Amino acid sequence: MFDFNDLRKKFFDLLDGVDNLKKLEELRIKFFGKNGEIKNLMCEIKNIATENKKEFGSQINNLKSELELKVSEAKKKLHDAEQNIRFESEKIDISLPGKYKKLGKLHVLSMVENEIINIFIQMGFEVVNGFNIEDIEHNFTGLNIDEKHPARDEQDTFYIDKNHVLVTATSPIQIRVMEKRKPPIKIISPGTVYRSDEIDATHTPMFNQVEGLLVDKNISMSDLRGTLDLFAKKLFGSETKTRFRPHYFPFTEPSAEMDVSCFVCKGSGCKVCKNTGFIELLGCGMVHPTVLKNVNIDPDEFSGFAFGMGLERIAMQCFGINDIRLFYENDLRFLEQF
Numbered sequence: 001m002f003d004f005n006d007l008r009k010k011f012f013d014l015l016d017g018v019d020n021l022k023k024l025e026e027l028r029i030k031f032f033g034k035n036g037e038i039k040n041l042m043c044e045i046k047n048i049a050t051e052n053k054k055e056f057g058s059q060i061n062n063l064k065s066e067l068e069l070k071v072s073e074a075k076k077k078l079h080d081a082e083q084n085i086r087f088e089s090e091k092i093d094i095s096l097p098g099k100y101k102k103l104g105k106l107h108v109l110s111m112v113e114n115e116i117i118n119i120f121i122q123m124g125f126e127v128v129n130g131f132n133i134e135d136i137e138h139n140f141t142g143l144n145i146d147e148k149h150p151a152r153d154e155q156d157t158f159y160i161d162k163n164h165v166l167v168t169a170t171s172p173i174q175i176r177v178m179e180k181r182k183p184p185i186k187i188i189s190p191g192t193v194y195r196s197d198e199i200d201a202t203h204t205p206m207f208n209q210v211e212g213l214l215v216d217k218n219i220s221m222s223d224l225r226g227t228l229d230l231f232a233k234k235l236f237g238s239e240t241k242t243r244f245r246p247h248y249f250p251f252t253e254p255s256a257e258m259d260v261s262c263f264v265c266k267g268s269g270c271k272v273c274k275n276t277g278f279i280e281l282l283g284c285g286m287v288h289p290t291v292l293k294n295v296n297i298d299p300d301e302f303s304g305f306a307f308g309m310g311l312e313r314i315a316m317q318c319f320g321i322n323d324i325r326l327f328y329e330n331d332l333r334f335l336e337q338f
């Protein structure tokens with residue numbers, strides 16, 4: 001008669017060394033697989049005397065059931081153990097302080113731009129975007145900048161080809177809009193502009209402007225002054241004073257520069273305002289009749305005002321920044337201050 005104890009002992013010896021599910025599966029295949037020990041044992045049955053076959057068969061079945069039970073017990077035990085290890089490693093201590101995640105935020109120039117735009121939106125202006133590249137007609141001719149004007153010089157302007165430039169101001173949008181629409185026109189247009197300046201603390205070849213244009217019947221200099229005075233008060237505070245100095249621009253007549261009372265010293269004089277009590281904020285004027293004629297708007301019927309301001313300059317004054325290059329260097333120590 002076959003000695004089942006040898007096989008049983010072999011099984012238990014091997015089971016002792018099993019410490020993970022993979023090894024257990026190998027053991028299971030070794031005993032219960034297609035060519036496993038149990039299967040081989042069953043093949044032995046043909047060599048057993050007929051009267052012992054029944055007893056032999058029943059012993060195999062008993063052994064098979066016993067070992068199968070052991071395998072399934074071991075499997076459950078190992079499975080639980082592996083789960084526990086996983087749970088342990090994934091355990092969360094809810095009393096720990098949260099992880100600090102750095103959030104991005106708007107660039108200081110975008111913040112200033114948004115603030116300016118929002119003030120004009122509240123006054124009923126519509127935001128219109130211009131282009132980075134313009135033809136000579138829209139960038140210069142339409143705006144009454146004649147062929148001899150120094151602004152057209154290659155020393156000041158980036159030419160793409162003979163007839164196209166990187167926009168030197170946000171003003172070409174005025175021409176674009178007036179060509180397409182009839183008054184009333186009330187737009188505000190932020191944009192990036194380009195001039196071939198040498199880079200220093202106050203000049204960069206690329207900077208940002210916000211342009212405004214209002215054209216309608218009976219628009220006068222007092223509308224310009226009222227609008228821009230309200231703008232300055234909303235941007236710098238209700239106690240802000242404005243003053244207008246005569247200036248020259250080819251596309252406006254009369255033209256002016258608007259100063260605001262210094263928001264640092266409130267007008268008494270300090271370093272920021274160079275002791276004048278005022279800070280230069282923007283250029284403006286009544287749209288030149290020639291500019292209106294250029295876009296087929298009758299200057300006898302309509303009039304308007306336009307203004308433009310440099311974002312960098314306003315931001316530098318607002319925050320006491322003394323070098324324009326800081327805006328573009330992406331140094332977090334600078335950017336995080338706003």
Ligand SMILES: [Zn+2]
Binds near residue numbers: 265266270272
């Ligand atoms: Zn001051």
